[in-house]
Amino acid sequence: MSHLPKIIKTSPAPNQTLAVEVMDEYGEILTKHVACERPLTILLNWHEVVTLMTLGARPDALVLGYLKNQSFISDLEKLETVIIDWETNSAAVITTENTDHLDKKLQKKTVTSGCGQGTMYGNVMKQLDDYQVPQVTIKQSDIYATLEALTHYNDTYKAAGAVHGCAVCSCDNGQAEIVSFVEDVGRHNAVDTLAGELWLNHQTGGDKIFYTTGRLTSEMVIKVAQMGIPTLLSRSGVTQMGLDLAKKFGITTIARAKGNRFQVFSGQQQVIFDVKGNQA
Incomplete structure (x- = not known):
């Protein structure tokens, strides 16, 4: 069976929406829902990487997908633990993979046009030189x-x-x-x-x-x-x-x-x- 990291959640999952009172154009009070945006700070081997603003629906998948897409980690077999703690709004990822390159990657940052202000680190584009997805109709x-x-x-x-x-x-x-x-x-x-x-x-x-x-x-x-x-x-x-x-x-x-x-x-x-x- 393929290896999967241990997922530890130290507190209950947060609400996705919150009921609030609003006033409409006629001065009447209505109950509506707003999305619950919250910060989630990612730590890789206890080194702070970034703080994302998120609903927090599936935080373990979010932080692992983020770290993989930024080329901070690449080996699923070396992942040990993912700790999600909503009391401190943090997600700690522990791996035996070499992360000595982290400081250098964090020095090069591009703030993208993604809503919520996305960020791309390091030489992600360089790694995709001459890359092609499968050609499928x-x-x-x-x-x-x-x-x-x-x-x-x-x-x-x-x-x-x-x-x-x-x-x-x-x-x-x-x-x-x-x-x-x-x-x-x-x-x-x-x-x-x-x-x-x-x-x-x-x-x-x-x-x-x-x-x-x-x-x-x-x-x-x-x-x-x-x-x-x-x-x-x-x-x-x-x-x-x-x-x-x-x-x-x-x-x-x-x-x-x-x-x-x-x-x-x-x-x-x-x-x-x-x-x-x-x-x-």
């Missing part, structure tokens, strides 16, 4: 089926708004499966959580579709490329750098996707239009 009908399946999610957004949702999906001959879905205050946190789950579950991304409610920035495209997922689906738009990187990595980028509408920004040759009337 996707049917128009499977895009529609995936979007339909996703309408049953977004619970926190429906209750409180102010969050993004991301999902790892699969679809074959119109049968869509949402492998995992997560919401967070920043879409970069959500994608790191999903990356951590794939890693912990020893799953690969070559046969998956990645969905996000947020825009496709360079950071989002890089993280999806690191997961090895060939198709990126977004309800929102795409930035110029995000599109350039998607083309570089060979990712099929489908944006403005909602209902029976979508726009293919890269990888057009990978899309098979099989729905009569070409509804897109």
